[in-house]
Amino acid sequence: MLKRLRGLFSNDLSIDLGTANTLIYVRGEGIVLDEPSVVAIRMHNGHKTIEAVGTDAKRMLGRTPGNITAIRPLKDGVIADFQVTEKMLQHFISKVHQNSMVRPSPRVLICVPCKSTQVERRAIRESALSAGAREVRLIEEPMAAAIGAGLSVEEAMGSMVVDIGGGTTEIAIISLNGVVYSDSVRIGGDRFDEAIVSHVRRTYGSLIGDATAERIKQEIACAHKDSELREIDVRGRNLAEGVPRSFTLNSDEVLEALQEPLAGIVQAVKRALEQSPPELAADIAETGIVLTGGGALLRDIDKLISDETGLPVIVAEDPLTCVARGGGKALEIIDKHNIDLLSTE
Amino acid sequence: MEVNQEVSGMIDELVRESIGEQLRKAREKKGLSTSAAADSLRIMAYQIEALEQENFSCFKADVFIRSYLRNYAQLLGVDTQALLAQYQQEHFVERAAPIINRPKPVHLPCKKRYLGIVAVLVVIVGLWLDNREQAASDNAPAATPLAEIEDAGLNANAQVQPNEASDAALAPVNSAAENPVVAVEPLLTAEAEPAIAAELDVDSIIAEAVSVLPEHQLELNFSAECWVEIKDAEGKTLVADLKRKGDQVLVEGAAPFNIILGYAPAVALRYNGEAVEINTNTRTQAARLVVGRS
Numbered sequence: 001m002l003k004r005l006r007g008l009f010s011n012d013l014s015i016d017l018g019t020a021n022t023l024i025y026v027r028g029e030g031i032v033l034d035e036p037s038v039v040a041i042r043m044h045n046g047h048k049t050i051e052a053v054g055t056d057a058k059r060m061l062g063r064t065p066g067n068i069t070a071i072r073p074l075k076d077g078v079i080a081d082f083q084v085t086e087k088m089l090q091h092f093i094s095k096v097h098q099n100s101m102v103r104p105s106p107r108v109l110i111c112v113p114c115k116s117t118q119v120e121r122r123a124i125r126e127s128a129l130s131a132g133a134r135e136v137r138l139i140e141e142p143m144a145a146a147i148g149a150g151l152s153v154e155e156a157m158g159s160m161v162v163d164i165g166g167g168t169t170e171i172a173i174i175s176l177n178g179v180v181y182s183d184s185v186r187i188g189g190d191r192f193d194e195a196i197v198s199h200v201r202r203t204y205g206s207l208i209g210d211a212t213a214e215r216i217k218q219e220i221a222c223a224h225k226d227s228e229l230r231e232i233d234v235r236g237r238n239l240a241e242g243v244p245r246s247f248t249l250n251s252d253e254v255l256e257a258l259q260e261p262l263a264g265i266v267q268a269v270k271r272a273l274e275q276s277p278p279e280l281a282a283d284i285a286e287t288g289i290v291l292t293g294g295g296a297l298l299r300d301i302d303k304l305i306s307d308e309t310g311l312p313v314i315v316a317e318d319p320l321t322c323v324a325r326g327g328g329k330a331l332e333i334i335d336k337h338n339i340d341l342l343s344t345e
Numbered sequence: 346m347e348v349n350q351e352v353s354g355m356i357d358e359l360v361r362e363s364i365g366e367q368l369r370k371a372r373e374k375k376g377l378s379t380s381a382a383a384d385s386l387r388i389m390a391y392q393i394e395a396l397e398q399e400n401f402s403c404f405k406a407d408v409f410i411r412s413y414l415r416n417y418a419q420l421l422g423v424d425t426q427a428l429l430a431q432y433q434q435e436h437f438v439e440r441a442a443p444i445i446n447r448p449k450p451v452h453l454p455c456k457k458r459y460l461g462i463v464a465v466l467v468v469i470v471g472l473w474l475d476n477r478e479q480a481a482s483d484n485a486p487a488a489t490p491l492a493e494i495e496d497a498g499l500n501a502n503a504q505v506q507p508n509e510a511s512d513a514a515l516a517p518v519n520s521a522a523e524n525p526v527v528a529v530e531p532l533l534t535a536e537a538e539p540a541i542a543a544e545l546d547v548d549s550i551i552a553e554a555v556s557v558l559p560e561h562q563l564e565l566n567f568s569a570e571c572w573v574e575i576k577d578a579e580g581k582t583l584v585a586d587l588k589r590k591g592d593q594v595l596v597e598g599a600a601p602f603n604i605i606l607g608y609a610p611a612v613a614l615r616y617n618g619e620a621v622e623i624n625t626n627t628r629t630q631a632a633r634l635v636v637g638r639s
Contacts, residue, residue, distance in 0.1 A: 150408040157405060286389065287405055288412075312387045314412030 013096065014109045014327030015089070016144070017124065019074045020166025020189055020294060022054075022088070023324035024096050027331060031321050032096050039084050040070040053091040062209045076167040076186045077113035077141070078120040082127055089131035108133040109327045109334075113168050114140040115184035139330055140179055141165070141323055142172030145292040147333075148326025149316035153177055158280030159287065162269060162305070163323065164295020166190050169265050171272045173280055177333075181275050185268045189294050191261040192217050199257030204247050206236035217298070220251045223262055224300035224307070227251060251299075262301075266308045273309065288312030292322040364414070364431055365399040371421035372397075386416050393417070401436060561600040561637050564615040567592045572607030600637030607631055 014025040017037070024033040035054030038061060042051040051068055052060060060070040073084040097104035108128050112121050121138055128136045145163040146153050153159065154177050163170040166189045172182040193213040200208050208216075212234055220230040230251045238245040269289065273281060288311055291302055296319040306313040316322050362370070372382055379397075383390040395403045396410075396417060404410045414432060418425045565573060567588045575584040577598035584594055590611075596602070606612050609625040609632035616636050623632050 150406050152406050155405070159405075287409055288388070290408065306387055310387060312413075312416075314409065314416070316408060317411065 011097070012107045012109075012331050013093065014111075014144075014324055014331055015092075015128075016111050016141075016321075016324040016327060017074065017085075017089070018165050018323075019072065019077055019168070021320070022092060023321055024092060025321075025324040025328035026096060027328055031324055033092055034321070035092070037074050037088065038070055038072050039088050040064065040068055041084065043067045043069070050087055050091070053088055061211060074167065077165060077184075078116050079123045079127060082123055085124075086127040086130050089128055093131055093133070105132055105134040107135045107137075107331075109137045109139055109331050111141045111144045111323050111327055112138050113184050114142060114170055114172060114179065114182040115168075137331075137334070139327060140170075140172070140182065142170045142182060143174060143179055144323045144326035144330055145170070145316075146172070146174050146290070146326065147329045148322035148324070149290050149292050149319075151290060157287075158276065158283035160272065160276075160284045160289045162265070162289055162291050162296075163293040164188060164265065164291065164298075164301075165293045165323075169268060169293075169295065171268055173272060173276050173284070175280060175283075180277065180280060181272055183268055183272055185264055187261045187264040187268075189214075189217070191264075192221065192258055192295075192298070195257045195261055196221070196254060199253065200234075200236060200249070201239070203253070204236070204245075205239050206245055206247065207239055208234060208236035212236065216249060216254060220249065221254045221258060222251050222299035223255065223258065223304040225252075225255065226303070227255075227300045262304065265295075266305060269305060269309060273311075285311055288314055290314055290316055292316045292319045294320050363399060364428060364435070365397040367423055367428065368417060368421065369397045371423050375421060377421075382417070382420065385420060386413070388413060560597055561602075561617055563594075563596040563598075563602055563604075563636065564618075565594040565596075566613040566615075567594075567611055568613070569608060569611030571609075571611045572605075573612070574605040576603040578602075602636045604634050604636060605631070606634075 011029070012027045014027075016023040016025075020037060022033070022035055022037045023031055026032045036058035038057040039053050040051040040057040040060045042049050044067065051057070052070075057070050060068065062070070064070050071081065071084060073079065073081040073088060079085045093104055093106065093108075097106070110124055110128055112124055116124075125136045125138060142161045142163050143153070146159055146161045149161065151159045151161070151174070153174050156176055158173055158175045158180065160173050161171070163172075167186065168188050169185050170182070171184070173180045193210055196213040196216050197208055197210070200206055200213075216232055216234060220232045222228075222230075228251075232249050233246055234249060235244055235246045237243070273284070276284065289305060289309070291305070291313060292315075295301065296315045302313040302315050305311075318325075372379070379393045380390045383393045386393070392404070392413065395401070396413060401410050404413070411429060411432065414428060415425050418428045563575065565588075567573075567590060569590050570587065572587050573584055573594065574582065575594075575596055576582050578601055579599065580603075581598075583596050583598055583602075587607075588594060602616075604614075606623065608630050609623045610630060612623065612632075614621045614623060614636070621634075621636055623634060625632050
């Protein structure tokens with residue numbers, strides 16, 4: 001009862017609870033929150049307190065003293081630490097409702113990986129409910145991504161979406177507001193970072209942190225051999241000498257390092273095409289594959305997939321926010337048509 | 346100067362080629378056929394032609410148009426940004442929601458939160474009262490006839506009052522309700538004038554109810570100190586007193602009577618002139634009895 005009352009003062013939210021970033025879309029306002037899914041926890045006399053959440057906490061990743069731990073409560077798109085996820089959601093929901101006097105109790109739509117188990121979905125639902133949500137609906141990530149990318153999902157026409165997130169890559173073929181085929185591989189931006197870290201250790205004998213690896217990925221990494229060559233200066237700890245050393249990396253090296261995770265994604269895309277019903281495959285051949293998620297920002301990844309599959313590949317506009325925006329639109333569709341086709345349970 | 350700039354801007358606008366025209370010219374300059382361009386973009390030749398003819402309706406979604414335009418422009422070496430801006434301008438479409446950067450949140454202290462809850466409660470109570478008022482006003486038409494009837498009744502009373510005979514009847518009937526002992530006789534007069542009795546419905550109903558119950562007499566003589574409590578048929582306490590030796594109590598009222606006697610051996614009880622035997626509780630000497638049950 002009280003939750004419903006408080007709901008009068010809350011907005012409907014669509015949350016893209018990602019491994020790397022959490023985005024919140026508020027109906028009628030757009031994306032209002034885009035922060036890393038990181039929580040810093042301080043241990044004090046056996047009591048855990050939240051030190052920082054989001055951007056502040058991310059800055060602490062790998063730079064914390066003994067009594068503070070900065071953790072990412074989600075792994076591979078699903079909850080790894082239930083309590084911390086709940087606290088993080090609570091923080092983000094109240095941040096979105098900061099000018100409300102009453103504790104917010106919004107209706108929430110959360111995106112989940114399509115290959116997540118019932119237990120994982122329940123964990124996400126429960127954590128959102130304990131974070132104060134009045135009602136929780138779940139939607140499969142590629143569905144939200146397709147809606148967010150502007151594809152006409154309600155038509156009897158196949159569209160293929162590849163959502164390359166932080167932890168997972170979701171591939172789905174969508175037609176008539178439903179998922180015809182979906183697959184999820186646990187390869188994403190994090191795997192790219194790890195590949196870069198291990199490449200640097202192998203070839204330069206130096207250790208770099210995840211944050212540096214991410215910077216390398218964002219600034220110079222590419223997915224296609226014909227891409228323009230770029231260079232970057234990075235600093236890391238030399239393993240043999242034990243002192244920080246600086247060295248220069250170029251995009252060709254990084255491409256070599258990324259070969260394995262990229263091949264995994266391409267394999268998954270090809271598998272999806274093999275599995276798709278022939279009519280839908282024909283539609284996809286005509287319109288193409290749509291890339292969303294942070295991974296779509298990797299330079300020339302569309303060219304790589306296009307070369308490998310022989311199909312047109314396009315990168316959605318503003319791929320990072322596609323899922324959250326799509327979730328917001330899905331909320332409207334659900335409200336307008338009173339259908340629950342998008343929600344999965 | 347400004348005017349000149351404006352004019353030149355307008356001329357630019359007029360001179361500016363359409364999207365399709367730019368693409369077609371760039372393609373011809375590169376010496377590419379539509380099918381060759383389509384091959385390198387991995388899209389259909391008809392889609393290239395549609396882009397050049399600005400026949401955007403054949404694409405399924407806006408996202409495809411923009412992507413194909415971007416890719417095609419990149420292939421031909423045309424300025425991608427300008428082309429997309431022109432597309433945006435000439436073929437308006439809904440843009441993605443912009444990212445709004447909100448200021449840092451201020452955590453409300455608990456007190457303020459309670460204030461909020463109190464405010465909400467006040468609003469709810471207000472709404473509820475409002476609703477109630479509305480409901481009352483909705484019921485108003487149903488209520489008025491009742492009020493009219495009551496008024497009519499009062500008027501009738503007022504008309505009756507000048508009549509002396511009815512006046513005389515009124516007073517005893519009213520007192521009858523209070524004291525049933527003296528009510529019997531005046532009631533007869535009230536019944537003799539049925540018109541008045543009908544008008545005084547409330548009083549007469551009570552009076553009738555009383556008159557239905559038969560009047561009976563109890564006589565108690567005390568030979569020692571004794572507590573006595575007598576209730577009539579309606580449960581009304583007629584006597585509740587400590588009586589001394591030699592006292593006599595006469596009670597009239599509706600039978601049956603409920604009698605409690607503190608020391609029963611000291612009491613001689615007569616009901617309508619007949620002696621009544623009292624079954625005494627041998628241990629306490631008290632008695633609890635009902636007299637006049639029909």
